[in-house]
Amino acid sequence: MADPxxxxxxxxxxxxxxxxxxxxxxxxxxxDLYGDLEALPQLERIKPWLxxxxxxxxxxxxxxxxxxxxxxxxxxxxxA
Numbered sequence: 344m345a346d347p348x349x350x351x352x353x354x355x356x357x358x359x360x361x362x363x364x365x366x367x368x369x370x371x372x373x374x375d376l377y378g379d380l381e382a383l384p385q386l387e388r389i390k391p392w393l394x395x396x397x398x399x400x401x402x403x404x405x406x407x408x409x410x411x412x413x414x415x416x417x418x419x420x421x422x423a
Contacts, residue, residue, distance in 0.1 A: 347379040351415045358404040358411075369407065370396035376414075385417055 354372055358364070373393050380386040392410065395402075 347376060347383075347385075348415055348418055350376060350379060351411050351418075355408055355411050355415075358408050361404040363401045363403055364407060365401060366396040366399050369402050383418075383421070385414060385421065388414055388417065 350372075370393065373389055373396065377386065377389055377393070380389065
């Protein structure tokens with residue numbers, strides 16, 4: 344299991360140079376996080392986003408960054 348906060352940080356850094364992200368890339372990265380969070384309650388926050396990846400073709404980098412920032416804060420609060 345990778346460190347989910349590290350994975351989130353890496354993803355957020357990658358988003359800096361992007362305006363939009365394909366649904367397939369979002370889905371791949373969410374599945375990686377899914378495995379990291381499998382035993383944690385924060386897993387439930389990823390499920391709706393996974394559903395969106397089959398409904399949409401693109402995501403804005405800004406909306407993904409907001410989601411990842413919130414998820415990261417939630418994980419930090421849970422470990423504090």
